[in-house]
Amino acid sequence: MVANKNKEHxxxxxxxxxxxxxxxxxxxxxxxxxxxxxxxxxxVIGSVYVNVTNYDLAxxxxxGTHKYLPPSSENWLGTDRYGRDQFIRVIVxxxxxxxxxxxxxxxxxTIGITIGAISGYxxxxxxxFLMRVTEIVSSFPFLALAFTxxxxxxxxxxxxxxxxxxxxxxxxxxxxxxxIIRGQVLSLREQExxxxxxxxxxxxxxxxxxxxxxxxxxxxxxxxxxxxxxxxLSEAALSYLGLSVNEPVPTWGGLLQRASTxxxxxxxxxxxxxxxxxxxxxxxxxxxxxxxLRDAVDPKSEIMSKSRKGRRRKREERDKIFAEKELRDxxxxxxxxxxxxxx
Amino acid sequence: xxxxxxxxxKDLKLHFPTGKRKNGKPLTVKAVDGISLKxxxxxxxxxxGESGCGKSTIGRTILKxxxxxxxxxxxxxxxxxxxxxKQMMPLRQEMQIIxxxxxxxxxxxxxxxxxxxxxxxxxxxxxxxxxxxxxxVKKVMATCGVDDYMIHRYPHQFSGGQRQRIGxxxxxxxxxxxxxxxxxVSALDVSIQSQVINLxxxxxxxxxxxxxxxxxxxxxxxxxxxxxxxxxxxxxxELAPKKELYENPQHPYTKALxxxxxVTDLEVNRNKQRILLEGDIPSNVTPPPACKFNTRCPIAKxxxxxxxxxxxKVGEDHFVACHFKGAEIK
Numbered sequence: 001m002v003a004n005k006n007k008e009h010x011x012x013x014x015x016x017x018x019x020x021x022x023x024x025x026x027x028x029x030x031x032x033x034x035x036x037x038x039x040x041x042x043x044v045i046g047s048v049y050v051n052v053t054n055y056d057l058a059x060x061x062x063x064g065t066h067k068y069l070p071p072s073s074e075n076w077l078g079t080d081r082y083g084r085d086q087f088i089r090v091i092v093x094x095x096x097x098x099x100x101x102x103x104x105x106x107x108x109x110t111i112g113i114t115i116g117a118i119s120g121y122x123x124x125x126x127x128x129f130l131m132r133v134t135e136i137v138s139s140f141p142f143l144a145l146a147f148t149x150x151x152x153x154x155x156x157x158x159x160x161x162x163x164x165x166x167x168x169x170x171x172x173x174x175x176x177x178x179x180i181i182r183g184q185v186l187s188l189r190e191q192e193x194x195x196x197x198x199x200x201x202x203x204x205x206x207x208x209x210x211x212x213x214x215x216x217x218x219x220x221x222x223x224x225x226x227x228x229x230x231x232x233l234s235e236a237a238l239s240y241l242g243l244s245v246n247e248p249v250p251t252w253g254g255l256l257q258r259a260s261t262x263x264x265x266x267x268x269x270x271x272x273x274x275x276x277x278x279x280x281x282x283x284x285x286x287x288x289x290x291x292x293l294r295d296a297v298d299p300k301s302e303i304m305s306k307s308r309k310g311r312r313r314k315r316e317e318r319d320k321i322f323a324e325k326e327l328r329d330x331x332x333x334x335x336x337x338x339x340x341x342x343x
Numbered sequence: 344x345x346x347x348x349x350x351x352x353k354d355l356k357l358h359f360p361t362g363k364r365k366n367g368k369p370l371t372v373k374a375v376d377g378i379s380l381k382x383x384x385x386x387x388x389x390x391x392g393e394s395g396c397g398k399s400t401i402g403r404t405i406l407k408x409x410x411x412x413x414x415x416x417x418x419x420x421x422x423x424x425x426x427x428x429k430q431m432m433p434l435r436q437e438m439q440i441i442x443x444x445x446x447x448x449x450x451x452x453x454x455x456x457x458x459x460x461x462x463x464x465x466x467x468x469x470x471x472x473x474x475x476x477x478x479x480v481k482k483v484m485a486t487c488g489v490d491d492y493m494i495h496r497y498p499h500q501f502s503g504g505q506r507q508r509i510g511x512x513x514x515x516x517x518x519x520x521x522x523x524x525x526x527x528v529s530a531l532d533v534s535i536q537s538q539v540i541n542l543x544x545x546x547x548x549x550x551x552x553x554x555x556x557x558x559x560x561x562x563x564x565x566x567x568x569x570x571x572x573x574x575x576x577x578x579x580x581e582l583a584p585k586k587e588l589y590e591n592p593q594h595p596y597t598k599a600l601x602x603x604x605x606v607t608d609l610e611v612n613r614n615k616q617r618i619l620l621e622g623d624i625p626s627n628v629t630p631p632p633a634c635k636f637n638t639r640c641p642i643a644k645x646x647x648x649x650x651x652x653x654x655x656k657v658g659e660d661h662f663v664a665c666h667f668k669g670a671e672i673k
């Protein structure tokens with residue numbers, strides 16, 4: 001009993017807690033997380049500033065005097081053709097990108113979970129029907145549909161256009177997640193703890209919310225993160241093609257598109273370098289987070305050593321063991337050879 | 344006898360559809376093919392048989408986890424065969440199940456306290472999150488030999504034996520009258536097996552619930568059961584009180600099973616006659632006609648391939664289905 005008393009305040013590590021620990025120990029993923037948070041913070045502060053000061057994105061007053069100025073203390077990232085500050089434009093573009101990505105990911109995750117969970121849980125005809133729908137949706141040609149929808153809604157207001165973009169991205173990107181969730185739910189349904197909930201008389205609602213969803217949520221987070229990165233890239237691609245929010249509101253794809261003549265490329269590199277870096281950094285950081293989450297969710301992956309020193313020590317230990325083993329094998333081999341010669 | 348029948352199955356059948364024959368006739372796996380048995384209050388009925396003979400399926404069908412194809416299930420004088428999920432709700436407290444696999448039967452994302460207490464809150468016995476609920480869960484845990492300070496731990500922090508106790512505690516928390524132990528100890532090593540079996544026996548003494556103890560391990564069944572049923576390919580071959588079955592087996596299949604129990608006494612072993620069954624258990628999609636055991640029976644005659652043997656009483660509480668019951672096997 002004395003020993004038990006001591007254990008009464010033992011630290012309980014929940015599976016979620018364990019995942020967070022694993023993620024924290026993964027320095028690459030943490031680097032991604034910090035990069036992501038930095039970008040988001042800058043973008044949020046910047047767009048609040050733009051909103052509060054009523055910054056005019058269509059300000060053409062400096063058109064002659066400030067055309068294509070290189071980065072300076074006044075214009076941190078230089079100016080564009082109309083003398084507008086590139087720094088503000090990159091930040092506003094980031095805000096659009098993040099908004100579209102967040103909202104469309106939320107939309108696609110919601111649809112994906114719903115369809116996948118229903119399909120996996122109820123099975124049979126429902127599953128068959130929903131999976132065929134999923135297949136149809138996943139075989140829609142993305143660009144053709146995006147083109148058509150953008151052309152149809154080309155005259156609407158900018159904010160509405162943003163939501164149409166969110167809708168296009170969200171409605172076309174849920175299929176992968178739905179399949180993953182369906183597979184997970186199908187395999188969970190065969191587990192005995194789900195049979196146990198039936199035997200215990202747990203209601204269907206609680207079966208799904210307490211037993212199924214907590215067990216798939218990790219996969220949802222991983223998939224959502226990776227989908228988020230994809231959504232940013234798709235938004236950039238669509239706006240590059242001019243299918244997103246138009247001038248004077250900047251988008252990263254739009255900024256890149258405007259810089260895509262050889263004159264600008266060669267003479268005014270700040271026009272494309274900065275939006276490019278921003279896009280690259282954001283997507284990379286989200287992907288790093290996604291990779292880290294994937295490792296953290298995998299119960300088989302072990303916690304990586306936090307410090308570089310610790311990792312090196314571990315590697316050295318492993319090398320040492322390996323070398324010893326090799327040596328031993330060699331000796332045994334020699335011995336065996338020796339015996340053979342003797343006999 | 345004045346024993347009260349707690350549960351009765353009448354010609355219970357469960358056929359799983361597995362596609363169609365070329366001529367369009369549906370094919371079915373006859374997992375349970377007409378089983379009638381009674382379980383009395385406070386007794387343990389052991390159920391043995393080879394893999395795939397339908398032992399687990401019948402346990403789950405009784406609990407209405409599968410919908411029976413034919414036949415009736417009567418629990419506590421109520422015919423529950425056609426009960427809806429909603430109607431079954433109050434009965435879920437009365438009948439419980441302990442699973443074979445202690446690893447997949449506990450939700451990895453819930454603490455032990457949540458696992459054991461969930462159904463109590465669901466049935467409104469205690470309020471979720473209340474002190475009474477926690478006290479009750481701790482009490483049940485203590486009864487099942489799991490220290491109550493572990494209440495906030497997660498399943499992955501336990502060994503197989505401990506997990507199985509948690510599974511037992513979960514079933515027991517509702518104070519049921521009837522528990523299906525579906526290979527409850529098969530996944531555990533021998534020393535833990537004996538602990539868990541003794542625990543089950545002690546709990547029965549204290550609370551007086553009935554067990555349907557499903558196992559393929561004859562020595563385990565012999566230890567815990569009052570009566571034993573032998574199953575073959577979805578049917579009962581023989582059903583008798585434990586002592587009677589071990590001393591006076593009537594069905595050739597029972598005899599073969601009993602002769603396969605390893606004996607530690609060398610002297611006995613030398614004189615022991617082993618009945619070796621040839622071949623594998625036939626498919627239960629297309630079972631042999633008439634007596635299903637005829638393909639492997641050492642004493643099968645023509646009649647066994649033509650006429651299904653009756654379920655006959657041969658002694659007190661002793662039933663057998665065989666044309667040549669009690670015949671010597673050479």
